Amino acid sequence: MYRLALTSVTRITTALAILIVLSTISWSTVASDGPIAIAIHGGAGTISRDQMSTEREAAIRGELKKALEAGHAVLAEGGSSLDAVTAAIRLLEDAPQFNAGRGAVLTEQGKVEMDASIMDGRTLEAGAVASITGLRHPIDAARHVMTDSPHVMLMGKGAETFASQFDLETMDEAWFITDFRREQLRQIQAQIEDAQTQENETAALNRTSSKDSTAWYSTVGAVAIDHDGNLAAATSTGGMSNKRWGRVGDSPIIGAGTYANNQTCAVSATGHGEYFIRHVVAYDICARMAYTARPLAHTADVVVNQVLKAAGGSGGVIAIDRFGRITMPFNTPGMYRAAIYRDGSMEVSIYGDEGRDQKNSTNAH
Ligand code: ASP
Numbered sequence: 001m002y003r004l005a006l007t008s009v010t011r012i013t014t015a016l017a018i019l020i021v022l023s024t025i026s027w028s029t030v031a032s033d034g035p036i037a038i039a040i041h042g043g044a045g046t047i048s049r050d051q052m053s054t055e056r057e058a059a060i061r062g063e064l065k066k067a068l069e070a071g072h073a074v075l076a077e078g079g080s081s082l083d084a085v086t087a088a089i090r091l092l093e094d095a096p097q098f099n100a101g102r103g104a105v106l107t108e109q110g111k112v113e114m115d116a117s118i119m120d121g122r123t124l125e126a127g128a129v130a131s132i133t134g135l136r137h138p139i140d141a142a143r144h145v146m147t148d149s150p151h152v153m154l155m156g157k158g159a160e161t162f163a164s165q166f167d168l169e170t171m172d173e174a175w176f177i178t179d180f181r182r183e184q185l186r187q188i189q190a191q192i193e194d195a196q197t198q199e200n201e202t203a204a205l206n207r208t209s210s211k212d213s214t215a216w217y218s219t220v221g222a223v224a225i226d227h228d229g230n231l232a233a234a235t236s237t238g239g240m241s242n243k244r245w246g247r248v249g250d251s252p253i254i255g256a257g258t259y260a261n262n263q264t265c266a267v268s269a270t271g272h273g274e275y276f277i278r279h280v281v282a283y284d285i286c287a288r289m290a291y292t293a294r295p296l297a298h299t300a301d302v303v304v305n306q307v308l309k310a311a312g313g314s315g316g317v318i319a320i321d322r323f324g325r326i327t328m329p330f331n332t333p334g335m336y337r338a339a340i341y342r343d344g345s346m347e348v349s350i351y352g353d354e355g356r357d358q359k360n361s362t363n364a365h
Contacts, residue, residue, distance in 0.1 A: 034229045035324040035342035036075035040068050040088050042098045043218030043270045044316040047334030047350055056097070057350065063095040064338040064348050071222055072340045081232035081266075082120055082143075085222035089116075089139040089234050092220035096178045098336070099218035101136060102171075103178050104238025106185045112176040114238050115252035116142040117153075121231030121260035128153040128252040132160055136169040139236045142252070144168075152254060156246075181241075188242045218336065219251055221268025223260070223320045231266035231320060233258045233282070240273065249273025255283035262322060264289035265296055270335070271308075271315010279308055285319055296320075297327040304329040328355070 042064055071088030075081065093101025104112045116138035117128035127146025130153060135141050141163040145154050154162050219237035226232075235258045237251040250257035250273035257273070259282035260266035267282035276282075281303055288299045300319045308315070309331045316330025316337075324342040328335065330352070337355070338348040349355030 032228050034225070034227055036072070036225060036227055037320060037324040037326055037340060037342045038068060038071045038075060038081075038084055038088065038222065038224040039318040039320060039326045039328060039337065039339040040064065040071065040092065040220070040222045041268065041270055041316070041318045041328070041338075042092060042095075042220050042336030044314070044330045044332045044335035045217040046332060047336070049351065052350075060097050060336055060350065061348050063092065063097055064336060065346075067091040067095070067220075067222075068338040068340060068346070068348070071224060075224060075226050078227060080228075081224040081226040081230050082118070084224040084226065085118065085232045085234040086139055086143060088222040088224075089220060089236050090137050092222075093137050093139060093236055096180070097218075098220045099238045100220040100236040101138065102176050103181065104176055105218075105241040105243075106177065106181050106238075108189075108242050108244040110177075110182070110185060112173060112238055113243070113246075114138045114236070115248055116234070116236040117252040117254060117258040118142045118146055118234040119232065119254060119258050119260040119266070120146065121233070121262040121266050124261060126152050126254045126258070128254060128258075129159040129163070130155040130248045130252045131246055132156065132163070133173065134160065134170045135163055136171045136175075139234055140166070140168050142234070142236075153252060155248070184241055192242070217270050217272070217315055217332070219257075219270040221251075221258070221270060221318060223266040223268050223318050223326075225266075225320055225322070225324045229262065229322065231260045231262050231322065233260040233266040233268045235268045235270075237270075250276035250281070253277055255280050257282060259283045259286050261286050261290075265319050265321040267300070267317050267319045269315060269317045271330075271332070272313050275308060275311055275313025276315065279303070279311060279313065281308060281317065285317065289321065296325055297329075300327045301329045305331050 067088040071084040074084040096103035099105045113131045115130045119126040127142045129141045221235040223233045235251045256277045257269045264286040316335045318328045326339045328337045334351045
């Protein structure tokens with residue numbers, strides 16, 4: 001009787017062990033063969049067809065497509081989501097149409113000060129740089145902070161000294177500055193000057209920020225999932241036009257402008273940074289995913305089109321969940337955005353009335 005019971009226990013234990021081994025094998029097979037997908041953005045704002053020249057629109061769509069395909073190629077070759085978002089961001093940093101790297105917006109002094117961040121959803125490791133100058137690819141510096149330092153964020157001269165160890169490419173300041181950004185700064189400063197004759201400076205600055213949002217939001221970002229099911233997010237920016245006092249926005253702040261966690265989702269934001277910091281937007285979307293188990297599209301839409309909008313914060317996000325589902329909601333008239341979905345289909349969109357996610361946009365303006 002006792003021997004019989006013992007034999008049954010041994011059998012059950014053996015069966016359980018086999019089951020565990022089998023499930024581990026099938027899980028790793030699925031995990032390394034999971035769906036790949038990537039989304040990128042080039043900023044949100046008052047982007048309207050009547051203010052956009054055909055050439056500029058074609059150039060923007062072309063650069064978005066190029067960066068998207070470069071990121072996707074990394075994933076398709078079995079590369080990591082971290083490498084994919086880095087590859088996409090590097091190209092967007094070189095594209096003068098966007099507010100990152102070359103083409104970054106200018107400070108009140110006419111200088112370029114850049115911020116960038118990256119996060120690994122598998123380990124929750126992250127790296128960021130703020131207020132750096134001269135580096136062609138701020139995202140590379142952020143990645144080195146993540147992988148080669150015990151820190152998460154470095155800023156200014158210290159960050160540049162840290163980055164100088166890694167043979168990263170530097171450029172003269174003139175290389176970063178485009179005529180488009182020079183003219184944008186001139187117009188913003190002229191508007192503020194005009195306004196100052198009638199009202200106080202803070203009101204003038206606020207007025208300008210809501211009036212000329214295209215000038216303020218064209219940060220770049222990328223989120224991706226690789227074959228192993230690992231999520232990553234990255235963001236790079238010149239911040240806001242006419243910024244001063246060493247202002248830093250949400251883009252390099254982990255949780256505000258960038259967040260990734262394999263358990264939930266990866267997010268990169270663009271918009272009026274102060275609001276994204278106050279509402280910890282990227283983290284809030286991921287946290288709500290964990291707490292409520294509602295779909296990503298719904299969750300990101302609530303944060304962007306309800307929470308943020310009610311607070312007066314304009315902008316948008318790109319986000320991808322652990323199943324590779326992508327959403328790109330925004331509460332501005334447009335957002336430069338592109339995605340290659342899990343089924344391999346591609347979207348490159350600018351305005352609120354195009355693309356898969358158009359229902360998520362309020363198209364309010
Ligand atoms: N979020 C960025 C910042 O506030 C601006 C942008 O999205 O273009 O610095």
